[in-house]
Amino acid sequence: MKFRSILFFLFCVIVGLLISIQSRIITGTFLYVSPKVIQDYDASIKSEKTEIEKLKTLISEKEEKIKEYEAISGKGDDIVASMQQELDRLKLMSGYKDVQGEGALIILDDGTRELYEYEDPNDIIVHDIDLLMILNDLKIAGVEAISINGQRVINNTEVNCSGHSVRINNQFFAQPFIIKAVGDPVIIESALSAPGTYGELLREYGLILDIYKSINIRIPKYSEAVDYKFLKTIEEGEV
């Protein structure tokens, strides 16, 4: 009996300890966190990590540029060539240069089928959101340059449905919309015609969406002058 009670006493001590440890962890240190918050954190962390990767490539490129400059300093012609190259790259990126290359020509037009009884004619008409979605799908497909009816798509290109016509880069166009894109033709085709894509949806509604792959697509540059009224660059040291 004596042995038994010693054992019992030890047991009680252990349980007591465990409970007190447990309660210390629980009191004030447990927190209800909703799955959404965790997801948000995850997303932010992922996002910042991608950003950091990009910045690192940017830094190594800039460092190379400085090395290049230091190697050619004093020789006027070389630095001109190097700067010209940089300028061409910026123009290419922003759409201020004619480009050509592999790609696809896409024709988007209103449907020609008969409407069902009481069907809304809007179902078979091309809208601005259709064009926007197609443009976005092309960009996701990694396309490097796009034009609609000869208008280069740049960062502030608008596609505005205004009644019977559509305004793109401040110029008016009507159907059909001829979209040219420079990029991988196979990816472009699948981005617009694979099951579940927006292009496929448009076809199901009866709109016309034709894709012609091409080995040489030529896209004109953005032809209007830029005149920023509000924009100012921030120089180093400014906040």
Add this chain to the structure above:
Amino acid sequence: MKITSGQIVIGILALIIGLSISIQIGALDGDVIEGGLVPIQKAQSLAQELQKIRNEKEILVEEVTSLEAKIKEIEEAESKDDILLQSLISELDKYKMISGMKEVKGPGIIITIDDPPAEDVNYSDVSVIMYNYELLLSLLNKLNDAGAEAISINGQRIVAITEISLAGSNVNINSVPTAPPFEIKAIGNPETLDSTLNIRFGIIDKMRNRYSLQVKIQKSDEVVIPRYNEIVKFRYAVPVE
């Protein structure tokens, strides 16, 4: 066998020990937390990690700026009495601004879009704004139409090839994953931008009433929009003169 009161007590104690050990293990193991009751240390560690990464990013951004300043310095030193070079430098500056490779500021508006509040009847686990990201495309389009000169979403500068794509539980913009709330900044005439978005049955109206999203618009005298920081490698497009 007769069950004594001691045995019952021991039985209960064993149960309690078992429970506390299992709770303990459950609380401590696993790096993946999916929400629910989480020890505060773990929740804090996420916040700390984010903070650490943000600081690292800050440092990198500063490095880029200082490197660029250095490049410019070299260019200017070279072009002291060379008119050709000087004009080249101003061209470079202009196109850096146009292509989004420079941080910019100016008057404009800031729009914040978030999912419907949790107590909303239509609320579900999926994010409304992410699954309807065409609303964002449409919003950008309206801003461009109203003459916005520079736009960013959650810190991602919108350039000619910026895409918005739904990828799993995130929306990728410039291939950087982001999640709601979306903060859209635009530089332009604040009045024009504001009233273009706010017209009756316009885009904001649609977001609020049809999708019950929480939208806030704020006009501002100075909006700062970050630069685009990716090096675009052109593999298909070849420039032609």
